[in-house]
Amino acid sequence: MGQAFQATVIKQLDRDPGSNPGGRILPNLYFLYIQIKSMAGLSKDWIKFYDKTAIDRETALGKNNFGKIGPIKIIGENGDRAWIETIKSRLKNGMRIIDIGCGTGIHLREIHRATNKNVKMIGIDISPGMIKVAKNKSRKMKNLEFFVMDTYKTRFKDNYFDIVINRLGVKSNKEVFRILKKGGYYFLFVTGRDDWKEMVKLFSFKKSDDLRFHKKLLKEAGFKITKIKKYSSAEYYKNVGSLAKTLDIVPFKPPFNRKKHLAKLKKYAVKHATPLGIESTQRRVIITCKK
Ligand SMILES: C[S@@+](CC[C@H](N)C(=O)[O-])C[C@H]1O[C@@H](n2cnc3c(N)ncnc32)[C@H](O)[C@@H]1O
Secondary structure, X not given: OOHHHHHHHHHHHXXXXXXXXXXXXXXXXXHHHHHHHHHHOOOHHHXXXXXXXXXXXXXXXXXXXXXXXXXXXXXXXXXXXXXXXXXXXXXOOOOEEEEEOOOOOHHHHXXXXXXXXXXXXXXXXXXXXXXXXXXXXXXXXXXXEEEEOOOOOOOOOOOOEEEEEEEOOOOOHHHHHHHEEEEEEEEEXXXXXXXXXXXXXXXXXXXXXXXXXXXXXXXXXXXXXXXXXXXXXXXXXXXXXXXXXXXXXXXXXXXXXXXXXXXXXXXXXXXXXXXXXXXEEEEEEEEEEEO
């Protein structure tokens, strides 16, 4: 691909949702973009976005996904919980596990709490803000470390990890393949086709995280996909404020803007009000791969 064309693609796609699969662009083009970006590094704007949303992300996610008392309820199959359980069931004493694009490290901490196995856990993220929160929150946990690192260019040796996990992040599958041991597992957590379909419609936000595409990239990297499991549920937000809080941390580009979008969101809240709260759709998928 010519340099000028690459520059045009980057310029065009920089205006669209960034580091997480999603956006007003075609899947093929999006993944091309990710590949180019992997050479150029994630754009500074995105790192800034993640730095800024690190603290809020922790609040919204922690309460959302792990059934603790909080503003968001999940009714139906809890994909997050299932992901943690799937990973936990594969842990054995002496193993090494890494979460790539770990954010605030919330999922590693959840796995740490859930297991009684002696496992070395590492989380990496390109956002120093996320890693700062992760380190702070994990101070008292043994065998759990966090580093600022690009998932496309990690500093680990070949065949180093027994398990690699990734939730809603950039999937540098080739690098994962390199650092994973032969016979090791890669557990991906991705959004399904109708995930958040109401928000997608409300903000004309077209998603591009197509399952076929994940499969293609995983196979290209050398993985054997051993299982794909879909989870359906509904999420309920206590009020417009809690829904806005979640929207704040989603990498939309341009980002969700309270001043501009709140009126629209209020209308949505009225239309989708239920006795449990403001409803939206959750569709999550766990992809299990083996090297
Ligand atoms: C949508 S968030 C998901 C975070 C976490 N996995 C979770 O589920 O809460 C995506 C994360 O990927 C990180 N990220 C994006 N590109 C990255 C890269 N090239 N290397 C490492 N981390 C990256 C972002 O900083 C962000 O924390």
